[in-house]
Amino acid sequence: MQRPSTRLMASVAIVAALALGGCSTRNQSPLDATGSINSAAGPRTEAEWRQEMEAYAPRYRANPRDPQVAMRYAQALRAIGQRAQAAAVLEQAAIANPNNSAVLGAYGRALADNGNHKQALDVLNRAHTPDQPDWRILSVQGAVLDQMGRHPEAQRHYASALRIVPDEPSVLSNLGLSYALSKNLPKAESTLRQAAARPGADEKVRQNLALVIGLQGRFQEAETIARGDLSPDEAAANVAYLRQMLSQQKDWSKRNRGSPLSPSTGS
DSSP: OOOOOHHHHHHHHHHHHHHTTOSOOTTOOTHHHHOOSSOOSSOOOHHHHHHHHHHHHHHHHHOTTOHHHHHHHHHHHHHTTOHHHHHHHHHHHHHHOTTOHHHHHHHHHHHHHTTOHHHHHHHHHHSOBTTBOOHHHHHHHHHHHHHTTOHHHHHHHHHHHHHHSTTOHHHHHHHHHHHHHTTOHHHHHHHHHHHHTSTTOOHHHHHHHHHHHHHTTOHHHHHHHHTTTSOHHHHHHHHHHHHHHHHHHHHHHHHTTTSOOOOOOOO
16 A cells, blocks of 8 residues: 555544554654644755755855844754754754744744753744734744643734634644644634635644544545545545544554553653
8 A cells, every 4th residue: 555645644643642542652743743843835845945945045144144034944944854954053043033933933843843842932932922913923832832731821822813814724624733732623623624625724734633523533535635636546545544543542552541642741
C-alpha cells in the first residue's frame, strides 16, 4: 500500500494521540495544521523552497537586520526542515526590530516549532496589543496553547480572532482541531464543516475535516472527502494509516484497562 500523504500524517499523529489519549506529541508541532503566519500563497515543492533559500541567503548575510529578507529567508529554511536555523534568523531579526509585529509573530511561531512553547507565548504576546489585535497572531497563540494542552485558553484565543474575522476558515479549522484535542469530536466536526463551507477554505481545512470524521470511525466518508484533494491512492493510504492508529489506541486501552488515558508528559 502507498504511504499516507504527509499532508495528513501530521494532523493524524497530533489529534489521534491527544484526542484519544495516547503517546506524547511534545516534539511535534501542530502549527502546520492549525495555524500559520506569513504563509506563502499556494503549495511549493521542496526544490522551489531550496531555490528561495539560496536566493535569500546572500541578501540576509548582507543585511540581517532587514525584516522582510529575514522573514522570507527563515520561511524557506523552515520549509526545508531547518527549523532551528530559521528560529535563529528570526531571533536576530526580532532583536534588531523589537517593535515589528510581523517579525515577532514569525519568531513566536518558529519558537513553537522547536518546542519552546512558553517563550513562544511570551514573544507572541508582544506581537500585538489589546487595542490593535492581530487575528493571525491570536490564532497562532491558540495553536501554541493547544500544543501545551491548554485547550480552553486556546479556544478563547480563536474566539477573539473570530470576532475580528468572522467565519475565517483557517481560524475555524484551528478551533475545530482544538475541540478534537478536547475529545469533543462532534463539535470538532461541526466546526470543521463550517470552515470547509467558507470561501477560501483550503486543502488543510478539508483534510482536517476528513481526519475528524475518520476519528469517529466513519472511514468511507473520510476517504470520500480526502479524495477531493488527494489521489485515490493517497486518500486510501491516509484512511488506512488512521485505522491503524485507532487500532493501536484500542489495543493500548485494553492492555491498560483501569488506568485513565491521558497524554504522556514524557518525550
